Every structure is written in C-alpha cells, then in structure tokens.
Amino acid sequence: MSRRIVSLLGLLACISFMLGADDVTGDWEGSFQTQDGAFGSLTALVSQQPDGSYKAVMSAGDQGVQFELPGKKAAEKVVFDGSINVSPEIGPMEIHGEIAGGKFSGTFKGNTYSGTFELKRPEKKPAD
DSSP states (O other): HHHHHHHHHHHHHHHHHHHHTTTEEEEEEEEEEEETTTTEEEEEEEEEOOOOOOOEEEEEEEGEEEEEEEEEEETTEEEEEEEEETTTTTTTEEEEEETTEEEEEEEEESOEEEEEEEEEOOOOOOOO
C-alpha cells in the first residue's frame, strides 16, 4: 500500500513539473520599442533544458537579429538575462526579461539603443 502511495506521489510530482514547464515553453510573439520610438516585431521560442534551466531563442526578424538568452525559474516566473553583440555599428546590449502572468516582457540597453519588449502567446487559429 505504501509503495503505491509513493509511486502515485512520484507520478503527481512529474506531472506537476511537466505542466509547469508547459506554461512558459513554446512560441511567443510581440514587439520591441526603442527609447526614440522605433519599433519592430520580436518572436521567441522558449524551451526547458535537461538541467531544468530555460533557453529563449529570440528573433527580431525585421532587423535580421537572432540571439539566445539563458533563463531560470525564480518563484512564480522565469527570468532571462544576457548580453549580445548586435553588430559592430550597434555594439553590445544587455537584455533582461521575464515570463510571468502570461506575458514575456523586459528591457534592453546598449550604447546606441535602449527600450522595452513585450510578447504574448500567439492566438490559436480556428481549424478550417
């Protein structure tokens, strides 16, 4: 009897862990805006890594820029921090973002540009 309870608790823990990951993993779509009002589209594909950390592969398609941000779970959110070198003209940028409350939002700051971004889950299209 106690063996069944332990097995059931283990199964419930695994299901709970998997459901938690599903809340943030997958596709995100949105936009960024710079301090001077320029804006563009931004997408992200968030995945959970074998060690429990997260990775966001982000793409500013209009700008031809793609980068990865490492992330980790912190309380009820997943936090992403990283530095990227956009181009020789633009230089490096520090990026901070978090997924919480169904929204992936954050800031970026560099020598040339700074601003904010916000992404949401893509709307599911109805089947034909």
